[in-house]
Amino acid sequence: MGGRGPAVEQVAREIYDEWAACDHFTMYEDVPDVLRALHASGLKIGLISNSHRCLSSFEVHFDLAGLFSVAVSSVEHGYLKPHRSIFEAALRGAGVEASEAVMVGDSLTHDVDGARRLGMRGVLVARSGPVEAPPGVPGIHSLRELPALL
Numbered sequence: 001m002g003g004r005g006p007a008v009e010q011v012a013r014e015i016y017d018e019w020a021a022c023d024h025f026t027m028y029e030d031v032p033d034v035l036r037a038l039h040a041s042g043l044k045i046g047l048i049s050n051s052h053r054c055l056s057s058f059e060v061h062f063d064l065a066g067l068f069s070v071a072v073s074s075v076e077h078g079y080l081k082p083h084r085s086i087f088e089a090a091l092r093g094a095g096v097e098a099s100e101a102v103m104v105g106d107s108l109t110h111d112v113d114g115a116r117r118l119g120m121r122g123v124l125v126a127r128s129g130p131v132e133a134p135p136g137v138p139g140i141h142s143l144r145e146l147p148a149l150l
Contacts, residue, residue, distance in 0.1 A: 005087050013097025027129070034143040035067050041149070044069040046090045048103075050080045050110065062137075069094045091118075104146060112137055123149055 026027060039045055047068045055071040058064075070093030074080045077089055090126060091098055096118035105111020112122030112133070122138060124133040129137025138149050 023115045028143070030143045032062065032064065033052060034146060038147065038150075041147075043095060044094045046094050046101075047071040048081060048086055048090050050074045081105075081110040082117070084114070084118055087115050087118050087120065091120075102150065104143070108133065108137075 006031060017123070029093055035045060045068050047059075047067055047070070049058075049072070051073055052075040053073065056072050059068065059071070060108060061064075062067065070090050072090045072093065074086060076088050079086050081087070087098075087103070091101060094101070098115075100131055101115070101122060102121045103115030104123045107117075108124055112124050116122050122137050124131060124137055125143070126132070127141055128145075131141065133139035140149070
């Protein structure tokens with residue numbers, strides 16, 4: 001933001017570190033129950049995040065440990081979504097082919113389009129307002145709508 005010097009660097013580091021802390025965030029109330037139900041049904045669930053947050057800490061903090069077959073963070077992987085390699089890494093980690101996988105995300109560009117370029121299906125989550133998904137991409141307002149699409 002135009003500043004320089006040690007104080008600016010210190011404040012920037014503090015902001016960066018605080019952004020990584022899970023206790024500053026809340027989870028949508030539908031997410032844990034849907035993830036647990038999908039996991040219990042035998043589906044493999046992966047987590048791909050354009051984040052510098054530790055995904056293991058995220059899983060523990062939100063009581064989701066053990067639900068994910070694979071978790072890939074852009075900071076650890078080296079590329080952000082929609083780069084194909086982050087999706088490929090998740091597919092390899094889960095041991096599934098792109099044609100067997102569905103990417104569920106709230107960004108058409110980063111989540112859905114990135115995954116579809118590899119041959120995955122996509123579901124767009126639009127929690128508020130109209131769902132503006134292209135033809136062939138289901139749009140939902142809540143993860144509770146997801147199991148019916150799988």
